[in-house]
Amino acid sequence: MIIEQANSGDFIELKNLWSAVFSEDPTFLEHFFSTRFAAHTIYVARIDDHIVSALHALACQYMQQGTIHPCSYIVGAATYASYRKQGIMGKLLAATQQAYTHPITLFPAVRPFYEANGYYTTSSVLSFPLEGCAALSPTLIPLDFQQLDSLYRNEHALHGCLLRDEEAWKFLTDGYQTLCVEDGYAFISEGKAVEACARTEKAARELVGILAASCITEVYTLDHSLIATMLDREKAVPIPMGMSTDITMHGVYIAEQY
Template sequence: MKISLLNKNDKEKAKSLWGYAFETDEPFYSWYFDNVYDENNCVGIYDDELVSYLQLNPYNLKLNNNIFPCSYVVGVISAPEYRNKGAMKKLLPKALEEMNNKGHAISILMPFDTKFYSTYGWELSYSQLKYHVPIDVIKGLKNKSGDFKKVKIGSSTDSLNEIYESYLCKYNGYVKRDNIEWEYIMREIDSYGGYMYLLTIDNKPCGYIFYYIENKTLNIREMAYTNLEGMGALFNFIYSHTSQVKYVDWPAPIGDNLYLFIKDTIKPEFTNDIRVHPFMCTRVINVKNAIENCIFENDAEFIFTVDDTYAPWNNHTYKVIVNDTKAKVIMIDPIHSQFSCNINTFSQLFFGSIDIYEAIFLNKVNVTDESGIHEFNKVFYKKNNFINEYF
């Protein structure tokens, strides 16, 4: 068996493996492989023919105050006769090498099981609030401002992006979307029979909503707004579907607090179902490059050691000097290390899903000099992450 990037002749086999493992829903299935799939971003295992592969879809994340090129690992697939035979132990390390060669210092991955990929360094760093409420519950949030216009594929992307950026500006780790990413989302919605609307108030874009209607539920794929008036207009639009649906579902960042302002009951049972759902795992691919690409708000200096089984280029002790927003990273003798952790923990610390004190409490960090912990926390602290990309 050999491992390498895919070539043009592998497309139909790659498509067939995807269809067997995931879905063949048309028109999305064919559209995806004609427009998103790129053999140059795929790593596969061959036994005469392609038997296992994954895709490394490129994105840019707004993370730690800067833009990071990133590989989104999707479509991790093995033919049924090659499953449970160690294919991932060969495929994922090769993918790590490929991402490092591309200069992608970080990676994201949507897991089917949040612990399956832990062995290889990916750990959960993003979750979402998932609202499932009776439609009558949102009545108190609505107002009648604004005008709604149906969005056509490829149109209104500047307005949509302006709203998206305004909505997420206080969050960390979201995707910086360009026209191609917006078209991907629109094609996905359209392929599954969904609807897309743009809200304007006084001719100014201030909200959007992408959704499906199924099983008496208005299922929102994504909505965003720039202000309170826009939020109320969107909920008024949703409430206008009372004759069609009984429930409304939508995702929101963990920092969202709308649940504090909508009607609920406690007895005889809860009216609303609002849960935290795990969403995305992350991994730092290159520790030095990742730290040096951040823009920091405080100066700091610390020394730490990383252990990384599957990306050995990360196995170093690092002296980090942060001055005037940027970091200088130097590899030094481990004897000077102030604390150490594995790549899993460092990835969560880097993305801000936990802070160093939580990691210490969970026995994920070995501390030899507490002064380094305080310095580290000045630049890597807990943040509110959000992402809503599915492929």
């Protein structure tokens, strides 16, 4: 078995691996490989000249205490079923970590596996039930990349966050139902607001009200957020978020992104 960086000729094999392991929506797959494919950031395991496992370590940045730092963000960590439980992915993770001096981050599908490979959970959010919240119907508005990014950075100014470029925001707004009010937004998935940010008390009230009106059952938000102050903290449940190889990233918000 050979562990190495991918090359441009691996494009089709890598795309086929992703499609086979994740049963991915073709539209997403085309979007990802047309915008995020960078062979030098992909690590592969080859057996008999065929890729059997791979991961994409996307070039990324995070903000912490007002300073921006480089990192890598792993997505598409995939192994064909017949080659699993042989330690291959662990070797790919080790090779990726050895290749960079900066932190490697990810949002885990199987948290104990990454813990066993040296990753730490950097932060958590609180999940609040929306029982008894008054339903409101404020005017929804479209928010562009710059507005969403400004709200996101403001929300995470205290402890920091993984940064998102315009393409990352496009993946998120395409992948989640997005509700936006002036100075606030929420991403909706399976009846839950899995990310909610508000810059003002008015925006927080409007978001909570429209989520209640939309029959959303839970909202995930930071423990010190304006949204959290309007909900029942006694019923809040911590939800672990992303992970890093570097313990100094403690507190930095890492969510799923591409």
